[in-house]
Amino acid sequence: MTITRLSTAFLCALTLGAPAYAQSAIDNPECVAPANPGGGFDLTCRVAQTGLQPHVSEPVQVTFMPGGIGAVAFNQFNTNRTDDGSAIVAFSTGSLLNIILGKYGAFDETDVRWLATAGADFGAVVVRADSEFETLSDVMDALSTNPGDVVVGAGGSVGSQDWMKGALLMREAGGTPMQMRYVAFDGGGDAIASLLGGSIEVYTGDVGEMVPYLDSGDMRILATLSPERLDAPFDEIPTAKELGYDVEWTIMRGFYTGKDVSDADYQKWVDAFDAAYATDAFATVQAERGLLPLNMSGDELTSSINTTMDELRTIATEAGLIQ
Amino acid sequence: MDAVLSGLATGFSVALDPFNLMLVLVGCFVGTLIGALPGLGPINGVAILLPIAYGLGFQPEAALILLAGIYYGAEYGGRISSILLNVPGDAGAVMTTLDGNPLARAGQAGRALSLSAVASFVGGTFAVILMSLFAPALAGFAVTFGPADYVALMVFAFASLASLVGKSTVKTLLGATIGLMLATIGIDANTGVPRYTFGIPDILAGIDFLIVVVGLFGMAELLTLVEQQARGTLKSLPVDRSFVTMADLAKSKWTIARSSVIGFFIGILPGTGASVASAVAYGTEKRISDTEGTFGKGDVRGLAAPEAANNAAAGGSMVPMLTLGIPGSGTTAILLGALLMFNIQPGPTMFTQRPEVAWGLVASMYIGNVALLVINLPLVGLFARMLTIPQHYLTPLIAVLAFIGIYTIVGNPHDLFMITMLGVFGWFLRKLDFSLAPIILGFVLGGLFEDNLRRALSISGGDWSILVSNWKSILLYVLALFVVVLPIWLARRARGNAMQDAESH
Numbered sequence: 001m002t003i004t005r006l007s008t009a010f011l012c013a014l015t016l017g018a019p020a021y022a023q024s025a026i027d028n029p030e031c032v033a034p035a036n037p038g039g040g041f042d043l044t045c046r047v048a049q050t051g052l053q054p055h056v057s058e059p060v061q062v063t064f065m066p067g068g069i070g071a072v073a074f075n076q077f078n079t080n081r082t083d084d085g086s087a088i089v090a091f092s093t094g095s096l097l098n099i100i101l102g103k104y105g106a107f108d109e110t111d112v113r114w115l116a117t118a119g120a121d122f123g124a125v126v127v128r129a130d131s132e133f134e135t136l137s138d139v140m141d142a143l144s145t146n147p148g149d150v151v152v153g154a155g156g157s158v159g160s161q162d163w164m165k166g167a168l169l170m171r172e173a174g175g176t177p178m179q180m181r182y183v184a185f186d187g188g189g190d191a192i193a194s195l196l197g198g199s200i201e202v203y204t205g206d207v208g209e210m211v212p213y214l215d216s217g218d219m220r221i222l223a224t225l226s227p228e229r230l231d232a233p234f235d236e237i238p239t240a241k242e243l244g245y246d247v248e249w250t251i252m253r254g255f256y257t258g259k260d261v262s263d264a265d266y267q268k269w270v271d272a273f274d275a276a277y278a279t280d281a282f283a284t285v286q287a288e289r290g291l292l293p294l295n296m297s298g299d300e301l302t303s304s305i306n307t308t309m310d311e312l313r314t315i316a317t318e319a320g321l322i323q
Numbered sequence: 324m325d326a327v328l329s330g331l332a333t334g335f336s337v338a339l340d341p342f343n344l345m346l347v348l349v350g351c352f353v354g355t356l357i358g359a360l361p362g363l364g365p366i367n368g369v370a371i372l373l374p375i376a377y378g379l380g381f382q383p384e385a386a387l388i389l390l391a392g393i394y395y396g397a398e399y400g401g402r403i404s405s406i407l408l409n410v411p412g413d414a415g416a417v418m419t420t421l422d423g424n425p426l427a428r429a430g431q432a433g434r435a436l437s438l439s440a441v442a443s444f445v446g447g448t449f450a451v452i453l454m455s456l457f458a459p460a461l462a463g464f465a466v467t468f469g470p471a472d473y474v475a476l477m478v479f480a481f482a483s484l485a486s487l488v489g490k491s492t493v494k495t496l497l498g499a500t501i502g503l504m505l506a507t508i509g510i511d512a513n514t515g516v517p518r519y520t521f522g523i524p525d526i527l528a529g530i531d532f533l534i535v536v537v538g539l540f541g542m543a544e545l546l547t548l549v550e551q552q553a554r555g556t557l558k559s560l561p562v563d564r565s566f567v568t569m570a571d572l573a574k575s576k577w578t579i580a581r582s583s584v585i586g587f588f589i590g591i592l593p594g595t596g597a598s599v600a601s602a603v604a605y606g607t608e609k610r611i612s613d614t615e616g617t618f619g620k621g622d623v624r625g626l627a628a629p630e631a632a633n634n635a636a637a638g639g640s641m642v643p644m645l646t647l648g649i650p651g652s653g654t655t656a657i658l659l660g661a662l663l664m665f666n667i668q669p670g671p672t673m674f675t676q677r678p679e680v681a682w683g684l685v686a687s688m689y690i691g692n693v694a695l696l697v698i699n700l701p702l703v704g705l706f707a708r709m710l711t712i713p714q715h716y717l718t719p720l721i722a723v724l725a726f727i728g729i730y731t732i733v734g735n736p737h738d739l740f741m742i743t744m745l746g747v748f749g750w751f752l753r754k755l756d757f758s759l760a761p762i763i764l765g766f767v768l769g770g771l772f773e774d775n776l777r778r779a780l781s782i783s784g785g786d787w788s789i790l791v792s793n794w795k796s797i798l799l800y801v802l803a804l805f806v807v808v809l810p811i812w813l814a815r816r817a818r819g820n821a822m823q824d825a826e827s828h
Contacts, residue, residue: 036370036657066735072524074524104524156515157512157515160515183778186512189593192649193593193643194469196466196647198467199470212670288666289663
């Protein structure tokens with residue numbers, strides 16, 4: 001798209017004054033957001049665009065390849081563009097789940113090269129300010145005594161990562177995911193509207209999207225599903241683990257390349273990300289995009305993803321999503 | 324009220340800044356052109372220009388003003404190709420074709436364009452005024468609208484649209500069923516199971532509304548034109564210099580008022596937007612005022628209703644976005660992304676933390692609506708001249724623009740096959756004397772109806788009484804009954820009066 005080129009050219013012009021670092025020379029670097037503009041994948045690519053700016057020789061262009069919740073891009077990079085060393089594609093934990101559920105067709109996690117992360121977000125258990133649930137324990141007790149009484153909702157369908165958070169809570173409360181009264185909405189916005197309107201009682205959302213609501217007092221975050229307590233402004237909120245419930249949900253956001261990309265090209269990208277991770281500027285970019293730091297690249301990321309995939313497969317099997 | 328006035332004062336001081344004022348005008352003008360091109364609508368316009376606004380390093384309020392200008396400019400522009408070419412310029416302008424195009428064919432394109440510009444202006448301005456006065460309260464109301472209430476709203480929409488029944492009831496019902504079937508394609512929003520995708524990843528997320536509109540309406544219309552040309556039955560139209568008259572405005576004033584209200588309230592609900600609003604407004608108007616059966620044949624009221632409603636809905640969908648951070652339409656979802664990109668958290672605290680952005684945007688909407696009327700009225704003659712372009716140039720040009728429009732945004736060649744196939748399908752349906760409107764409405768309303776019914780039932784645990792458990796749903800069911808019964812009763816009374824008259828003579 002000429003327009004994106006034009007705008008990246010402007011971006012380039014604006015930052016000519018930036019100090020020169022050791023840069024990775026990548027021709028026409030491109031970040032493919034496998035969705036329409038404006039969503040989470042767009043933001044993921046913007047992290048690469050702004051965060052990598054000082055570390056690559058040319059600015060990263062963001063392009064869009066929507067279709068089938070990322071399946072179109074995943075298939076494209078497994079059929080036509082397997083060796084395109086100048087392009088990276090955004091993914092999230094939701095994409096990993098889709099691979100497991102077979103929504104990306106015959107290809108799996110070994111058919112692409114996992115490159116680097118953009119950052120992380122964590123699950124959050126949210127209720128309306130005037131809810132009868134004061135703590136996470138109240139929710140868990142209600143779920144274990146009478147699961148049909150608690151209306152849980154979120155922005156994804158059954159089997160999506162939003163549903164998984166509820167399913168994990170349900171399992172911890174001693175029930176099965178199928179006992180949960182789960183309402184699927186079309187995106188987090190609609191689900192938040194329903195929580196505020198009183199249609200649902202518990203919203204299993206993400207920490208990042210809660211930032212604008214922290215001060216308004218319309219909603220309360222009962223617990224985060226992070227491994228450890230988060231930094232301000234979330235430092236007052238306990239984790240589910242501290243409260244004695246072994247539920248954790250990390251949403252990883254990052255990038256992959258095609259399977260046949262040469263080691264040299266792949267390494268250029270890894271170097272660029274590693275260089276960016278070392279700077280404070282990258283942390284600022286992450287924070288501005290509502291992401292928390294989670295920096296991994298190359299082999300470290302690949303082995304982490306393999307572990308995550310095993311865990312997700314176990315959960316998905318237990319939840320009855322796959323055989 | 325003081326807070327609103329001082330807020331507006333802040334807003335106008337931002338929006339009247341010469342640079343921002345220029346951006347409003349540029350945004351409105353570009354938006355009108357984008358909306359006028361078939362296939363390109365407000366969503367694409369905003370999405371395409373977002374990287375530019377970001378790349379040029381604008382202040383957040385300036386960028387947002389530009390993007391919002393494009394948004395309502397495109398809502399204005401959508402009517403142009405609907406009226407002139409019978410090809411909806413965007414999703415909200417589908418209903419505009421029904422009465423707009425017959426007017427243009429009758430040599431009154433100028434009248435149709437100018438009347439719809441006035442209707443759009445009234446609808447848009449009405450929405451901005453309500454929004455600046457009552458935004459927080461309205462947003463509070465919008466979120467209490469639960470899934471069960473959406474079900475009732477859809478029943479109301481279906482009831483008001485029953486008036487669209489064409490010559491054959493069976494074909495109307497079949498058309499609506501085809502629309503429903505198209506809506507079921509893709510991953511089911513409730514259970515995550517793919518339905519009718521046949522392993523094709525490109526339709527996993529369903530078929531985009533725009534593709535159905537451009538394919539079924541646009542491409543089918545072009546095929547019909549080519550066919551008429553080949554047969555030599557195509558009539559060329561004279562240059563027309565008609566313009567809206569006071570009589571037209573007097574005739575449609577209550578239509579515009581009612582449709583603005585309907586459009587605004589449907590617009591503020593997250594989850595329904597301009598396409599539903601214009602359809603409901605048209606259906607309701609046809610039920611209430613179409614006593615002579617002139618709707619669908621070039622009635623000015625049938626043109627004014629959807630245009631007032633879709634612009635009011637565009638303003639309405641800003642309410643939940645600005646006050647709650649919840650997008651009320653696809654386009655506001657992208658505007659929301661734009662705010663995040665500029666590091667502004669939309670939501671309840673935006674009006675206090677970033678008043679210059681929030682109020683600047685509101686003020687720019689007042690200015691934008693006036694600007695659009697001023698830009699659009701003088702251009703009416705120019706646009707109307709498009710009809711004098713010989714068809715053998717115009718048809719391929721529109722086809723190329725529609726293909727480019729669809730491809731630029733989604734960048735997926737599969738969608739080009741889709742619009743072609745849907746176009747051929749639509750052309751066959753027209754040959755078989757099907758009306759295409761029920762298909763589109765089945766597609767939009769059916770999807771919403773299904774999702775919300777299933778949501779409501781998962782909330783209640785399968786108890787159907789949730790559907791009538793609060794006053795909003797019940798009110799909507801009563802209104803639905805009203806729009807079905809009222810015309811029958813009016814017709815009876817008219818016949819009764821006529822008989823009395825006959826007896827008394």
